[in-house]
Amino acid sequence: MTMLFGRQAFVDLLHSEGVTHLFGNPGTTELPIMQALPQRPELRFVLGLQESVVLAMADGYARASGRLTAANVHVAPGLGNAMGALYNAKFSGSPIILTAGQQEQGHGLQEPLLYEPLAPLAAPLVKWATEVTRIEDLPRVMHRAAKVALTPPTGPVFISLPGDVLNAQAEIDLGQPSRVDARVRPSDEALAQLAEWLLQARHPVLIAGQELGRQGALGLAAELADLLGMPVYQESVPYRTAFLTDHPLYMGMLTRVQAQVRQVLELHDAVFCLGADLLRMSVYSPVDPLPPQARVAHLSERSWELAKNHPAQWAACAHVGETLQALLPVLRQRQTDAQRQQAKARAESVRRSNWTQQREQAMRLARSHADTRPMPAAVLCQVLAEHVPAHAIVLEEALTSSQPLPAMLRQTHSQAFFGLASGGLGFGIPGAVGMSLAQPDRPVVALVGDGSAMYGIQGLWTAAHLKLPITYVIAQNQGYRIIKERLVSMQGCDQFIGMDMNDPVIDHVLMAQSMGLSACRITDPADLAAALQRGVASGGPNLIEVRVANGFGN
Numbered sequence: 001m002t003m004l005f006g007r008q009a010f011v012d013l014l015h016s017e018g019v020t021h022l023f024g025n026p027g028t029t030e031l032p033i034m035q036a037l038p039q040r041p042e043l044r045f046v047l048g049l050q051e052s053v054v055l056a057m058a059d060g061y062a063r064a065s066g067r068l069t070a071a072n073v074h075v076a077p078g079l080g081n082a083m084g085a086l087y088n089a090k091f092s093g094s095p096i097i098l099t100a101g102q103q104e105q106g107h108g109l110q111e112p113l114l115y116e117p118l119a120p121l122a123a124p125l126v127k128w129a130t131e132v133t134r135i136e137d138l139p140r141v142m143h144r145a146a147k148v149a150l151t152p153p154t155g156p157v158f159i160s161l162p163g164d165v166l167n168a169q170a171e172i173d174l175g176q177p178s179r180v181d182a183r184v185r186p187s188d189e190a191l192a193q194l195a196e197w198l199l200q201a202r203h204p205v206l207i208a209g210q211e212l213g214r215q216g217a218l219g220l221a222a223e224l225a226d227l228l229g230m231p232v233y234q235e236s237v238p239y240r241t242a243f244l245t246d247h248p249l250y251m252g253m254l255t256r257v258q259a260q261v262r263q264v265l266e267l268h269d270a271v272f273c274l275g276a277d278l279l280r281m282s283v284y285s286p287v288d289p290l291p292p293q294a295r296v297a298h299l300s301e302r303s304w305e306l307a308k309n310h311p312a313q314w315a316a317c318a319h320v321g322e323t324l325q326a327l328l329p330v331l332r333q334r335q336t337d338a339q340r341q342q343a344k345a346r347a348e349s350v351r352r353s354n355w356t357q358q359r360e361q362a363m364r365l366a367r368s369h370a371d372t373r374p375m376p377a378a379v380l381c382q383v384l385a386e387h388v389p390a391h392a393i394v395l396e397e398a399l400t401s402s403q404p405l406p407a408m409l410r411q412t413h414s415q416a417f418f419g420l421a422s423g424g425l426g427f428g429i430p431g432a433v434g435m436s437l438a439q440p441d442r443p444v445v446a447l448v449g450d451g452s453a454m455y456g457i458q459g460l461w462t463a464a465h466l467k468l469p470i471t472y473v474i475a476q477n478q479g480y481r482i483i484k485e486r487l488v489s490m491q492g493c494d495q496f497i498g499m500d501m502n503d504p505v506i507d508h509v510l511m512a513q514s515m516g517l518s519a520c521r522i523t524d525p526a527d528l529a530a531a532l533q534r535g536v537a538s539g540g541p542n543l544i545e546v547r548v549a550n551g552f553g554n
């Protein structure tokens with residue numbers, strides 16, 4: 001046992017749990033932590049200039065690394081600022097230990113500036129929220145937090161750190177990290193049932209989800225699709241790459257329009273939902289996206305998702321990759337010659353209209369609009385899809401401007417694409433910072449709407465400060481185009497109050513330059529490819545503002 005300050009124990013415990021970056025924004029209540037950091041240089045502090053940005057950077061890091069990540073924010077107002085980003089992290093399942101400095105116990109009782117109990121604030125959005133009340137409890141709390149965050153369903157946890165605990169000194173045993181192996185698979189009996197269920201289906205379809213990308217199980221999912229000749233759709237929320245787009249059975253992403261999804265699934269009698277959310281939608285519709293004849297089998301490590309909205313004929317809470325490893329030989333062994341022939345015939349017909357075919361058409365159509373001014377979003381996406389290097393990470397938060405992207409961007413590895421997980425804006429710019437830190441060998445291209453950019457704009461500074469290889473592409477349509485479109489389509493109203501950003505126009509080039517990025521403005525599609533290539537090749541932070549059509553006449 002060693003004599004340690006609470007502050008030192010805290011950073012040592014993060015280090016012992018394998019944490020390499022502490023994303024943070026310091027205030028007075030975090031001073032003990034800032035004092036301890038120089039003694040633990042392995043733990044790199046990454047400064048974010050607003051707490052929502054701090055947490056979004058941590059979320060990006062966790063999503064692109066799959067590793068335990070730490071973030072620290074400043075008491076109640078800082079935690080409040082971070083709540084939108086915490087909501088995003090919850091939906092991404094990001095294993096983040098979020099901490100906040102807190103006023104000294106007892107002092108808080110007198111309600112000084114900045115005091116508010118913190119754990120109840122964070123509790124609704126995290127797996128576990130607590131306050132450390134004695135220095136001796138720090139190791140137990142920290143190790144438990146790490147275990148809880150990393151055990152499926154993974155997700156953020158919150159710890160409040162009062163100043164008196166951080167500044168106390170005691171003989172502390174720092175203990176050891178524990179890891180729970182959750183790579184479990186269903187019983188042999190359940191696997192046999194699933195195999196028969198899949199083999200009996202006449203028109204099976206696979207919905208591929210985020211867990212496949214997270215677990216590096218894209219190859220196994222492709223083998224499954226091949227074996228059964230079933231078309232594959234990516235789940236309706238674009239968390240991340242969930243299937244290899246060039247695979248001949250890949251059909252594209254499901255939309256979040258209930259009637260469209262239903263039309264797709266109408267053709268199928270069996271829906272295998274693999275590591276995915278079953279049809280998470282966005283806006284209300286009276287249409288059920290799952291048609292009644294479609295029976296469901298659902299496999300996920302997130303038990304809450306199983307049979308959540310739709311009954312499942314077969315469901316298991318298990319590791320998708322391990323389950324596929326065990327399922328494939330069972331399927332091969334049980335598949336009859338007749339079933340093999342059926343699978344082959346199904347695969348043949350899917351090939352004719354698969355994603356690759358659709359992509360060619362979409363790209364051709366977009367190229368034919370290359371002279372349209374302002375640039376249509378499809379042209380922007382086509383140029384991106386053609387010129388972003390294959391090993392890059394593409395991250396999108398661009399609403400209407402990224403709608404054409406999933407139909408165009410080839411995804412050839414599990415980090416190829418990340419999207420907006422929860423619907424909460426503000427992830428794009430700072431999330432790219434975290435992703436770049438997590439995957440330093442991959443250039444990051446972040447396509448962000450001009451409106452979305454303003455929810456996390458401070459992230460540009462951290463990208464510049466750390467000289468990260470990120471190319472921000474800002475789709476500048478001078479407003480909230482998606483909200484306007486919805487006002488028209490849902491409410492029948494075209495009086496746009498509070499949806500324009502054209503008086504004054506925001507100059508993202510100057511904004512980026514003021515924070516230390518190189519930046520340029522593109523209005524002509526012919527110049528975009530070169531700007532993109534220059535930006536990526538620079539190996540540093542840069543921003544391209546692209547003027548795109550706003551859909552309402554300019």
Ligand SMILES: Cc1ncc(C[n+]2csc(CCOP(=O)(O)OP(=O)(O)O)c2C)c(N)n1
Nearest residue numbers: 399400424425449450451452479480481482
């Ligand atoms: C935190 C948060 N605030 C507000 C919204 C509502 N919202 C959804 S899309 C959107 C507009 C986004 O504008 P932009 O990024 O420019 O994309 P565009 O609609 O122009 O394509 C807004 C304000 C939200 N989803 N999240």
Ligand SMILES: [Mg+2]
Nearest residue numbers: 450451477479
């Ligand atoms: Mg916009």
